[in-house]
Amino acid sequence: MLYGYAGTILRVDLSRNRVDKEPLPPEMAEKYLGGRGFVARMLYDEIPPGTDPEGKDNLFIAAVGPLTGHFLPASGKTHFGTKSPATGGYADSNMGGHFGPALKYAGYDVMVLRGKAPEPSLLVIEDDRVEIRSAGAYWGMGSLTAERKLKDDLGEDFQVLAIGPAGERRVRYACISHDFGRQAGRTGIGMVLGGKNVKAVAVKGTGGLPVYDVEGAYAKGKEAYAKVREKPGFKGWTPEGTAGITNWTNEVGVFPTRNFQTSFAEHYKDINGRAVLERLKITDKGCSLCPTPCGKYGRARTGRGEIHVEGPEFETIALFGGNCVLRTIEDVAYANYVCDELGVDTISAGVVIAWAIECFERGILTEEQIGREIAFSDLDTVVYLLEKIAARDGIGDLLAEGVKRAAEKVGNGSADFAIHVKGLEWTGYECRNAPSMMLAYLTSDIGAHHGRAWVLGHDMAGAFTSVHDLIVSGGEAKRQPKGPVTEKCAEYVIASQHERPIFDALGTCRLQLMELGFEGHHYAELYGLITGNRKSWEELLAVSERIWHLTRAFSVREIDGFGRRWDHPPRRLTDDPVQSGPNQGYCIPMEDIEFLLDAYYRARGWNEDGIPTRETLERVGLADVAEDLAR
Amino acid sequence: MELKAIHENCSGCCTCRLACAMENHRQVRPALAVLRIEGRFPAPGDYRIHLCDQCGACAEICPVEAIREDENGVYRIDEEECTLCMACVDACPYGVIAAPDPDAPPAKCTACGACVESCPRDAIVMVG
Numbered sequence: 001m002l003y004g005y006a007g008t009i010l011r012v013d014l015s016r017n018r019v020d021k022e023p024l025p026p027e028m029a030e031k032y033l034g035g036r037g038f039v040a041r042m043l044y045d046e047i048p049p050g051t052d053p054e055g056k057d058n059l060f061i062a063a064v065g066p067l068t069g070h071f072l073p074a075s076g077k078t079h080f081g082t083k084s085p086a087t088g089g090y091a092d093s094n095m096g097g098h099f100g101p102a103l104k105y106a107g108y109d110v111m112v113l114r115g116k117a118p119e120p121s122l123l124v125i126e127d128d129r130v131e132i133r134s135a136g137a138y139w140g141m142g143s144l145t146a147e148r149k150l151k152d153d154l155g156e157d158f159q160v161l162a163i164g165p166a167g168e169r170r171v172r173y174a175c176i177s178h179d180f181g182r183q184a185g186r187t188g189i190g191m192v193l194g195g196k197n198v199k200a201v202a203v204k205g206t207g208g209l210p211v212y213d214v215e216g217a218y219a220k221g222k223e224a225y226a227k228v229r230e231k232p233g234f235k236g237w238t239p240e241g242t243a244g245i246t247n248w249t250n251e252v253g254v255f256p257t258r259n260f261q262t263s264f265a266e267h268y269k270d271i272n273g274r275a276v277l278e279r280l281k282i283t284d285k286g287c288s289l290c291p292t293p294c295g296k297y298g299r300a301r302t303g304r305g306e307i308h309v310e311g312p313e314f315e316t317i318a319l320f321g322g323n324c325v326l327r328t329i330e331d332v333a334y335a336n337y338v339c340d341e342l343g344v345d346t347i348s349a350g351v352v353i354a355w356a357i358e359c360f361e362r363g364i365l366t367e368e369q370i371g372r373e374i375a376f377s378d379l380d381t382v383v384y385l386l387e388k389i390a391a392r393d394g395i396g397d398l399l400a401e402g403v404k405r406a407a408e409k410v411g412n413g414s415a416d417f418a419i420h421v422k423g424l425e426w427t428g429y430e431c432r433n434a435p436s437m438m439l440a441y442l443t444s445d446i447g448a449h450h451g452r453a454w455v456l457g458h459d460m461a462g463a464f465t466s467v468h469d470l471i472v473s474g475g476e477a478k479r480q481p482k483g484p485v486t487e488k489c490a491e492y493v494i495a496s497q498h499e500r501p502i503f504d505a506l507g508t509c510r511l512q513l514m515e516l517g518f519e520g521h522h523y524a525e526l527y528g529l530i531t532g533n534r535k536s537w538e539e540l541l542a543v544s545e546r547i548w549h550l551t552r553a554f555s556v557r558e559i560d561g562f563g564r565r566w567d568h569p570p571r572r573l574t575d576d577p578v579q580s581g582p583n584q585g586y587c588i589p590m591e592d593i594e595f596l597l598d599a600y601y602r603a604r605g606w607n608e609d610g611i612p613t614r615e616t617l618e619r620v621g622l623a624d625v626a627e628d629l630a631r
Numbered sequence: 632m633e634l635k636a637i638h639e640n641c642s643g644c645c646t647c648r649l650a651c652a653m654e655n656h657r658q659v660r661p662a663l664a665v666l667r668i669e670g671r672f673p674a675p676g677d678y679r680i681h682l683c684d685q686c687g688a689c690a691e692i693c694p695v696e697a698i699r700e701d702e703n704g705v706y707r708i709d710e711e712e713c714t715l716c717m718a719c720v721d722a723c724p725y726g727v728i729a730a731p732d733p734d735a736p737p738a739k740c741t742a743c744g745a746c747v748e749s750c751p752r753d754a755i756v757m758v759g
Contacts, residue, residue: 070659071649098645105661144673156669180672206731208652208660218653225646225751282676284752286642289649291751293642297676308673 002026003212004066004531005034010108010130012123014196015056015115019130024109030533031621033543034065036504038110039081039092040550044625046112049557053083053192054170056116060192062103062201063110065507069101069209069288071221072526073228073518074509076101076288078184085172085188086348086402087423087447089555089562093186094451094504095161096287097179102159105205117197120168124154125203135199140165142341143177150202158202164343166390167194171400173348173425177340181285181295181310185345187424187446188402212532220529224522228291233468233516238284240273241294242314247272248471249318249429252460252480253582254437256430257322258376259354260419260572263430264581271321275329276312285310290509292516300333304379309337312346318428319350324357325376335382342390351425352403353385355418356395364412370395416571421448422555432573433482433583434459436489439596442567443493445551451504453496454514459483467515480582485592490599498544505547506540546620549604549612553625556611563609567597632703632742632759634666636680640754643670643678647746647755654745655738662731665740666755680754681725683740689719689728703742704759710736 002024011020032041039061051057061081068075078100084091103111106127113123120135138146143164150160160178167174167190174190175183184190211217228234237244249255250268257265269275276296286293297310312320312332316339321332339346359365360374367373371394374381388396398406403425407418419426424447431438440453457470460483483489499520503510506527512518524537535543556562574593577585601608605616617626648664656663669679690698690706697712698719708719713736720728720737730737747755 071646071653076644101661148673180670206660206662208658208662211659214653214657214659218657221653222749225749229751283639283678284642286644288644289646290642290644291646293644295642297672299676308676 001210002029003210004070005029006104006107006109006209008108009110009112010125011112011114012130012132013115014113014117014121014132014198017132029066031543032547033505033540034068034109035063035077035079035094035507036081036092036501037543037547038063039079040090040547040554042110042112043081043083043090044550044554047083051083053085053088054195056196057114058083058192058195060113060189060196061110064100064104065505066531067523067526068507069104070211070526070530071218072224072289072508073512074287074290074292075507076290077504077507077509078103079504079507080176080184080189082187082189082192083558084424084446085191087187087555087559089422089559090445090551091187091189092446092504093184093189095176095178095182095184096290096509097159097182098288099159099161099178099203100507101288102203102205104209105207106203107205107207113196113198116195120197120199122150122199123201125201127204127206138199139168143343144180144341146200147177147180150200154202155204158204160200160202162200162343163190163193164341164390166343167191168199169390169392169400170194171344171389171392172402172405173345173352174343175345177343181297181340182287183340183345185347186449190343211530213529217526217529220526224526225291227522228512228516228518231516231518234292236472237468237515238292240277241296243273243276243296243312243317244471245314245467246317251582253578254430254434254456255322256318256419256426256428258325259323259358259417260426260430261576262579262581263432263583265322265325267327270327271317271329271332279329280333287509292512294511298333300330300337302330302334302379304334304383307334307337309333309340312336315428316346316350319347320382322428323350323354324382326379326382327377331379334379335386338383338386342386344386344390347427348402348425349386349389351419352389352399352406353382355403355407355414356385356399357381358417359410359414364410364414365395419448419570419572421569422566424448429456430578432578432588433480433586435483435485435588435592435596436492438569438573438588438593439489439600440493440496442569442593442597443497443600445548445555452501453493454500455492455496458489458492468517479584482583482586485588485595487599489596490603493600494603497548498541501547502540502544505543542620546622549617549620549622550625552606552612553617553622553629556629563611564597567610569593632705632757633685634682634740634742634746635756635758636682637754637756638677638679640752641668641678641680642752643668644751646749646751650745650749654743655741660731663729663738665727665729665738666746667727681727682755683725683727685740685742686724688722688724689739692718692722694718698739705742706739707741708736708739713737
């Protein structure tokens with residue numbers, strides 16, 4: 001008995017209309033835990049080297065972890081993986097909501113989709129019964145509209161994930177949407193689903209999960225909920241959710257603004273968490289089993305009409321409110337809604353659109369090419385470009401390729417201000433004053449994403465600290481000292497790269513630990529009671545380290561010439577000083593970037609080009625991968 | 632003794648449902664829960680908690696009188712006497728009698744209070 005897990009891998013070959021189920025291998029559960037760990041190992045093992053990310057041989061994997069769906073705080077995460085349409089290397093993206101627990105209650109820890117359905121299709125899972133159905137009229141619908149209609153047609157107790165028109169038309173940063181506002185947004189995972197002709201997956205699970213020590217797990221789960229409620233961050237963090245960090249990021253000058261020309265938005269109090277609460281919010285909206293709901297669901301009235309939307313959360317505020325300089329929370333919410341319905345990642349879209357506006361200002365893209373004038377601080381510009389992108393119409397066809405590829409096609413120096421790493425657009429933390437956080441972005445395995453390590457606390461405060469504590473400590477909106485460039489930066493980043501992603505393997509949300517300071521050892525205890533397999537928190541982190549080397553090896557195998565240059569930032573961040581705000585004048589020059597990468601590679605046990613050495617791979621239990629790389 | 636919902640506090644996390652199944656069945660199986668959360672999205676954009684208020688409609692419909700009120704005003708199913716007809720499931724005006732297994736007696740609210748205790752939002756209270 002594999003306690004804690006559902007125990008089955010569901011495989012669907014869309015080309016052959018074939019469904020297979022196989023037992024979850026206990027050795028994979030032991031060595032990779034679940035979620036991100038399963039995704040990483042199965043991508044490495046099952047995707048033939050050189051597979052086209054857009055082709056039918058790419059895999060779409062959804063995986064939950066051993067703790068998903070169990071009685072403990074925020075155990076509602078689902079992890080998705082594929083070969084990245086954004087970078088060509090390793091890709092994953094996760095979401096909350098209720099889909100993962102439903103998949104697990106239906107009996108599956110992993111769902112693997114391969115091939116391509118001959119016609120637009122739906123995958124409907126009801127416990128043992130798995131059916132591929134025609135998508136019919138659902139194809140072409142917006143994500144939110146499709147989800148509503150599917151729940152109306154199938155039943156309210158189905159959990160639905162869907163792509164929008166952007167996924168259908170293969171926008172390279174198309175997302176998956178679920179629960180009317182939750183997204184697996186990053187790496188173009190929605191493009192892969194669209195490429196398989198799958199509009200939506202609906203799942204209903206009525207089964208249960210085996211628990212090694214049910215009395216102990218129930219008692220420990222209750223204790224965990226009680227402890228989370230006792231944390232100061234429970235009352236301090238929850239009311240505004242992620243939007244609550246908007247003030248702090250501006251006051252310390254790390255808020256990407258005007259295509260990363262600066263890191264401070266003067267209008268930040270019109271787009272902050274308080275604005276969400278006072279001007280938009282109807283209800284708090286939480287994921288499965290979460291006591292600290294980030295989601296704020298609300299209604300916005302703009303000149304373009306009234307919409308309902310979940311959010312905006314911090315990332316959307318940063319990339320539309322800061323980077324595209326939308327000046328009111330209503331405008332940001334409207335852009336958020338359009339992205340959600342079209343099925344576009346708000347982060348990548350906010351970077352791509354800001355880049356296009358700067359290109360227009362510099363005369364690199366013309367009104368004739370674009371079809372109209374475009375400008376910062378203009379909601380009509382944002383909506384116009386989003387609709388063009390989702391339709392791949394005119395300028396949208398270029399922008400749908402993502403900022404790296406678009407800049408390569410347009411040229412004229414536009415790559416210098418195309419803000420990405422490895423081809424994935426940068427998220428909501430500007431770091432020209434923050435070398436540790438800069439290094440975190442450069443070495444994130446999926447590209448420029450903060451989910452793998454968040455170390456601004458080290459750059460600002462010189463210590464590990466929860467986000468809530470940082471917010472409470474406040475910023476000063478005046479010139480700050482720049483974070484020191486030292487070997488320590490690599491240590492901070494590596495520790496965080498093990499700690500944050502372990503939650504993606506366990507199948508829970510990290511925010512209770514990261515934002516509230518809920519301690520890691522509680523998860524180790526819960527893991528032991530639920531699975532019967534004892535691992536200390538440190539042993540769990542060792543699994544996280546193994547996964548980290550594996551995802552790097554995957555990218556080494558899949559990307560021609562992969563190495564140090566793939567970890568470099570765009571020139572804007574090394575050469576152009578921040579234009580205003582607390583960090584005006586700062587940048588991190590290229591020699592400091594190389595110093596940071598040298599320190600990081602040494603600490604990781606990788607060679608000078610950032611390739612894991614045989615010794616390192618063998619040390620973490622990846623001898624087979626070492627053999628592959630040697631070939 | 633009965634449960635009362637404060638809908639505007641609910642954030643849809645459904646911790647109450649799993650707590651219900653854990654407390655009464657010691658199973659990680661929310662399908663056994665005898666309350667449900669309805670998310671009304673995209674509009675009006677809120678949650679509704681559907682609870683048992685011990686109205687007794689289940690007892691009234693039961694053809695073998697296997698559901699009886701106890702001294703606290705709580706209706707309980709006598710599993711020995713239950714014939715698995717499931718009439719109570721359809722009769723419940725709130726849709727909160729659970730019967731995920733056709734060959735097992737349905738489950739109804741016993742006013743145990745696990746949902747009240749577990750709700751991180753204080754969205755369910757016990758009255759009476």
